[in-house]
Amino acid sequence: MKKHDVVAVGAAIVDIIARVDDSTVASVDLPKGAMSLVDAAQSARIYDNLSNTIERSGGSAANTIAALGALGRDAAFIGKRRDDAFGDVFASDIRATGAHFESEPSTSGEETARCVIMVTPDAERTMATYLGISGDLMPDDVDAETVGGSAILYLEGYLWDKPHAKDAFRRAMALAHESGRRVALTLSDPFCVDRHRDSFREIVKSETDILFANEAELLSLYETDDFDAAVEMVSTEVAISAITRSEKGAVIISADERIVVPAEPVATLVDTTGAGDLFAAGFLNGISAHQPLQVCGKMGCAAASVVIQLLGARCPDALRAKFAIKGWS
Amino acid sequence: MKKHDVVAVGAAIVDIIARVDDSTVASVDLPKGAMSLVDAAQSARIYDNLSNTIERSGGSAANTIAALGALGRDAAFIGKRRDDAFGDVFASDIRATGAHFESEPSTSGEETARCVIMVTPDAERTMATYLGISGDLMPDDVDAETVGGSAILYLEGYLWDKPHAKDAFRRAMALAHESGRRVALTLSDPFCVDRHRDSFREIVKSETDILFANEAELLSLYETDDFDAAVEMVSTEVAISAITRSEKGAVIISADERIVVPAEPVATLVDTTGAGDLFAAGFLNGISAHQPLQVCGKMGCAAASVVIQLLGARCPDALRAKFAIKGWS
Numbered sequence: 001m002k003k004h005d006v007v008a009v010g011a012a013i014v015d016i017i018a019r020v021d022d023s024t025v026a027s028v029d030l031p032k033g034a035m036s037l038v039d040a041a042q043s044a045r046i047y048d049n050l051s052n053t054i055e056r057s058g059g060s061a062a063n064t065i066a067a068l069g070a071l072g073r074d075a076a077f078i079g080k081r082r083d084d085a086f087g088d089v090f091a092s093d094i095r096a097t098g099a100h101f102e103s104e105p106s107t108s109g110e111e112t113a114r115c116v117i118m119v120t121p122d123a124e125r126t127m128a129t130y131l132g133i134s135g136d137l138m139p140d141d142v143d144a145e146t147v148g149g150s151a152i153l154y155l156e157g158y159l160w161d162k163p164h165a166k167d168a169f170r171r172a173m174a175l176a177h178e179s180g181r182r183v184a185l186t187l188s189d190p191f192c193v194d195r196h197r198d199s200f201r202e203i204v205k206s207e208t209d210i211l212f213a214n215e216a217e218l219l220s221l222y223e224t225d226d227f228d229a230a231v232e233m234v235s236t237e238v239a240i241s242a243i244t245r246s247e248k249g250a251v252i253i254s255a256d257e258r259i260v261v262p263a264e265p266v267a268t269l270v271d272t273t274g275a276g277d278l279f280a281a282g283f284l285n286g287i288s289a290h291q292p293l294q295v296c297g298k299m300g301c302a303a304a305s306v307v308i309q310l311l312g313a314r315c316p317d318a319l320r321a322k323f324a325i326k327g328w329s
Numbered sequence: 330m331k332k333h334d335v336v337a338v339g340a341a342i343v344d345i346i347a348r349v350d351d352s353t354v355a356s357v358d359l360p361k362g363a364m365s366l367v368d369a370a371q372s373a374r375i376y377d378n379l380s381n382t383i384e385r386s387g388g389s390a391a392n393t394i395a396a397l398g399a400l401g402r403d404a405a406f407i408g409k410r411r412d413d414a415f416g417d418v419f420a421s422d423i424r425a426t427g428a429h430f431e432s433e434p435s436t437s438g439e440e441t442a443r444c445v446i447m448v449t450p451d452a453e454r455t456m457a458t459y460l461g462i463s464g465d466l467m468p469d470d471v472d473a474e475t476v477g478g479s480a481i482l483y484l485e486g487y488l489w490d491k492p493h494a495k496d497a498f499r500r501a502m503a504l505a506h507e508s509g510r511r512v513a514l515t516l517s518d519p520f521c522v523d524r525h526r527d528s529f530r531e532i533v534k535s536e537t538d539i540l541f542a543n544e545a546e547l548l549s550l551y552e553t554d555d556f557d558a559a560v561e562m563v564s565t566e567v568a569i570s571a572i573t574r575s576e577k578g579a580v581i582i583s584a585d586e587r588i589v590v591p592a593e594p595v596a597t598l599v600d601t602t603g604a605g606d607l608f609a610a611g612f613l614n615g616i617s618a619h620q621p622l623q624v625c626g627k628m629g630c631a632a633a634s635v636v637i638q639l640l641g642a643r644c645p646d647a648l649r650a651k652f653a654i655k656g657w658s
Contacts, residue, residue, distance in 0.1 A: 014650070019597040019638075052634065052638070054635060054639065054647050054650075054651075055650035056647050056650060057646060057650075070425075085653050085654055085656075086654075089650045089653050089654070092649060093649070093650070096399075096425065096426075096427075096645065096646070098425075264381060265380050265381050270640070309348075309381070309383055309640070310383065310640055311599070311640070312647075314646055316425065316646075317385050317386060317422045317425065317645075318383050318384060318641075320421060320422070321383075321384035321385060321386075322383075322384060324417055324418050324421075325415075325418070327414075
């Protein structure tokens, strides 16, 4: 009765990537290097001001699902978009990877989410995110049959900022556990952890079977500067945790194991967007294939090493090639 | 009875892209900035020496077909690969775009073609191409029904170096013309034109309905330094010619028209690989949609502007997004 290997609930976002000079960032009056939330009008004003752009689907959990689809897993995504051009782009991109995305576009409400990413010559990125309709996810948008029938439910912390979406996440977690499925959570961002520490602490401890976080997010969650102490804490609360540490690779933590997986050497770091999303995809690919945790970790690091050498967070062809050549299925 | 919008006959190649320093290029003893043909052993030696690589399908005509598939055209590719990991990568990549690639992998003969592309910090690229089985295309590999049933046959000049492949091309052109189809040819490379000027002159004049070339290739074809004179020559020989001129855009030439299409402004040139291939895809997309030549040229320039901002020659998602947002179908 398993329907999918992994189903994710998250934000359906299209990235608009432009290489610009510092004066362009200054002219739009956004803090350089940070992510700012903007409204539809601001987003359009910034976009219209850019002379050349690359549009690619994004969204943290959606990137993970697109990668799992490319690797041949049965993956599905639940998220909201409008019946507009960006919504069409998002849907056709995720479906082109082989992933399932069944929901119909909304015919009313805010526009499809988009994130304008301005990359300056110093390789820093300034982001203006218009969450649009993606943040209006309702509990009813979570299909009980899809969640109940998927081996793993995957949730991104980002949507925890939105009250309805939080209810949708809680409903999804309940549905998964009722059917004996596993719940995976990514903490998404240290600021996101800061804003929601108490409820994240609670769902990590009581609802999460597989936790993804980077070092900063883990330290923020447990309000400590001591990585080993945080590892010790999480090992008592979550069955499997995969903590990424940039160029130091990853640590996979279970009750009785600490597995250090080195990062793959990368000659030129082009764009770190999607590194965590692709690590999660590689790792969940291994879990779905019943691989030992060590191999899952290697798959995560290999997937991350591919995406950081390319612009944007979607790289289905390069990812599929890397896994094929490594002989992984 | 039309089966496909465009069918291409060409080389099935996987690109292996690595960012390296100058000492790596020096250590493999290849002329920097040039394309060298290597054998399987040399190719493997270079590949094994690289610490991190991105593998992506390539091949000039195959890139064009993959892009047409991504844009929703009914496109097909004919080319040879082995039953090895690179052959599997090539096949799954081109099929993932929606393009048709029906042939079975060969179970004997040389390995699947691959091109190691070493990108140095000065953005120059040194290429080592192992043509492998892709160069062993035989006349019998060209399926008469597929070619006879496709509105346009597209051929790349590169394979003209291989005697059997040349026979295969001649058979394909004859089949297309017998069925009243159009033949499109890309000259591929000025050195390729140098090596085969007489036969290219003949097939341009007597077999080609749509010619793709860059400025250097056109000048080499007619052995002149005078662009206007070359334009005049080609206008008397070919119904439609699309000549690309890098940052100057393109000139579309027919018997009674000269249409100048400006290039799209690009903030940062990342990698020119695939610029000509994607221009051809955008242009043929317009031809297939019965658009005026001016619009075909704009579609070609837009497609080229996307690929040169990304690493590698395949960018189905970014291409599809660009055309969707421009409102082109």
